Amino acid sequence: MNTGIITKVSGPLVVAKDIPGARLFDTVYVSNQNLLGEIIEIRGDKSSIQVYEETSGIQVGEPVVSTYRPLSILLGPGILSQILDGVGRNLETYADNQGEFLVRGIHYESLDQEKLWDFKSLVKVGDKVSTGMNLGYVIERDLKHFIMVPHDMSGTVIAIHEGMKNVTEAVIEIENETGRHDIPMMSYWPIRKARPYVRKQMPSEPLVTGQRVIDTFFPVAKGGTACVPGPFGSGKTVVQHQLAKWSNSDVVVYIGCGERGNEITDVLNEFPELEDPRTQKPLMDKTVLIANTSNMPVAAREASIYTGMTIAEYFRDMGYDVSLMADSTSRWAEALREMSGRLEEMPGDEGYPAYLSSRLAEVYERAGVVDTYNDVQGSVTMIGAVSPAGGDLSEPVTQATLRIVKVFWALDASLAHMRHFPAIDWLESYSLYQNATERYLKQNVHKHFNKNRQAAMTLLKEEKKLLEIVQLVGKDTLSDQDILKLEVARMIREDFLQQNAFQEEDTYTSYEKQALMLAVILEFNNLAKEYLIHDNVFIADITNMEILYDISRMKYRSEDQTETLLEIIDKARIEFESLKEGGQL
Structure with missing residues (x-):
């Protein structure tokens, strides 16, 4: 018998003894209610179990049954557009069979094992195949879902079964020195184990998000890592929603880790109605949603990040670019703190476990651009929200995250209060990806893109210094050149960086349009400086020019009108000449 006995129950932590052959991270079924759990510590004959369901009512003496398999998720056709909980169980199947509330001890796999898929082979009888190679594919929501050789398997193809199959039926038969092996379309993968690849590459291509402040000033590369820390109400979830909607990724994995249920509900309501700008299909068609809300068991938060990353790696291995949004890693860290406290481990800063940084690093390092076994590149870009209490960025989770990621988007509550989004x-x-993406932007977007970005950032930094002077002694003490700097910096802030998510033309901006918008503002600045110095033009005339209205309306021009932005410069030159001559247009 592989049964142990419960000796202690402490919230989501259950201690059992005498589990034959107990191993770290094996999954177990706890009590007579078959609650899913995972062994997280072994001391002598006692095993500490992290239970992913509500443990109320469990009694000492009830059985614990080991499966001798690590916590795994079932991968295969049908995973796209699914809504899963933190340990990979299909919530739609739950709703259909059990109603609107989760029932303890009921477990549904992530895939519909009865649905038929039209399998097309990419190999023929006699071909030699090895780990990770594509055997064939099915079409899932307009995406080629490749069926790959399972890990640590190779051999010769001896039979092919094309046509309509469910995920449990064999589609390919392989023979090697250990015998014949049937390969179905589904496979299990341990969520805590990173999926293998040939080699990891340095990220060099930017992830296009359509958000100007991100793409222009603080880009994240495909296969990169980023964090979005900020206080409550500063827009962390809004930023992640925008990135999920508009980023140029093939697949989106959105992890609601311990967030409020109404935020997950917003995602469920919005994504099926939103249109993917590249395919004109519902955004949910390329999304996998991990829904682990704040009223679900705290232990499942810890598994939800690994579940989402495993799904992201699965599509990466097919050669796709995947964006993974984790909202938020602070809730995940709180789950670590909860279990560490119940295990009576030595606490670190603010009660978090001493291994918090290493656990965070384990997750973030699974992102990246890799060469797959199919001689193609795939990527996982991880963007994690951090929710520091009171917006204190010095707290342990934020600081541990900043030591790992290469992009830091600092959210400011004061900007949010001013409705600057x-x-x-x-x-x-x-x-830290600006240098890595510089060549790509120079070749594919605008040859002066990086130069203009640096010039704009310099103006914004000078604006801060000038505003401090204005607060002390007033604006009248500034020179005309300094007042011009303030005016151009205002244009960069309000006319370029600020976006309206509810305005169709403004919610997403292509790199080409961003480059031209910034070039127009900076060219206006160059013209103004030139006329201000050499001609009889006054700063009051410049700040009241009619062309300023055209510049402020650039963001509302549609993408097919991008080239017309260059006309603004010509109009500006004409108006400057009119001011120089002292006439009126």
Whole structure:
């Protein structure tokens, strides 16, 4: 018998003894109610179990049954557009069979094992195949879902079964020195184990998000890592929603880790109605949603990040670019703190476990651009929201995250209160991918893109210094050149960085349009400086020019009118000449 006995129950932590052959991270079924759990510590004959369901009513002496398999998720056709909980159970199947509330001890796999898929083979009888190679594919929501050789398996194809199959039926038969092996379309993968690849590459291509403050000033590369810390109400979830909607990724994995149920409900209501700008299909068609809300068992938060990352790696191995949104890793860290406290481990800063940084690093390092076994590149870009209490960025989770990620989008509550969205502070944020993406932007977007970005950032930094002077001694003490700097910096802030998510033309901006918008503002600045110095033009005339209205309306021009932005410069030159001559247009 592989049965142990419960000796202690402490919230989501259950201690059992005498589990034969107990191993760390094996999944177990706890009590007579078959609650799903995972062994997280072994001391002698006692095993500490993290239970992913409500443990109330469990009694000492009830059985614990080990499966001798690590916590795994079932992967295969049908995973796209699914809504799963933190341990990979299908919530739609739950709703259909059990009603609107979760029932303890009931477990549904992530895939519909009865649905038929039309399998097309990419190999023929006699071919030699090895780990990770594509055997064939099915079409899932307009995406080619490839069926790959399972890990640590190779051999010769001896039979092919094309046509309508469910995920449990064999589609390919392989023979090697250990015998014949049937390969179905589904496979299990341990969520805590990173999926293998040939080699990891340096990220070099930007993830296009359509958010100007991100793409222009603080880009994240495909396969990169980013964090979005900020206080309550500063727009962390809004930023992640925008990135999920508009990023140029093939697949989106959105993890609601311990967030409020109404936020997950917003995602469920919005994504089926939103249109993917690249395919004109519902956004949910390329999304997998991990819904682990704040009223679900706290232990399941810890597994939800690993579940989402495993799904992201699965599509990465097919050669796709995947965006993974984790909202938020603070709730995940709180689950670690909860279990660490119940295990009576030595606490670190603010009660978090001493291994918090290493656990965070384990997750973030699974992102990246990799060469797959199919001789194609795939990527996982991880963007994690952090919710520090009171917006204190010095707390342990934020600091541990900043030591790992390469992009920091600092959200500012004061900007959010001024209705400036995205509320990303341009003076506090940074990106370490600017140099990596510089060549791509120069070749594919605008040859002076990086030069213009640096010029704009310099103006924004000078604006801060000038505003401090204005607060002390007033604006009248500034020179005309300094007042011009303030005016151009205002244009960058309000006419370029600020976006309206509810305005169709403004919610998403292509890189080409961003480059031209910024070039127009900076060219206006160059013209103004030139006329201000050499000609009889006054700063009051410049700040009241009619062309300022055209510049403020650039963001509302549609993408097919992008080229017309260059006309603004010509109009500006004409108006400057009119001011120089002292006439009127």
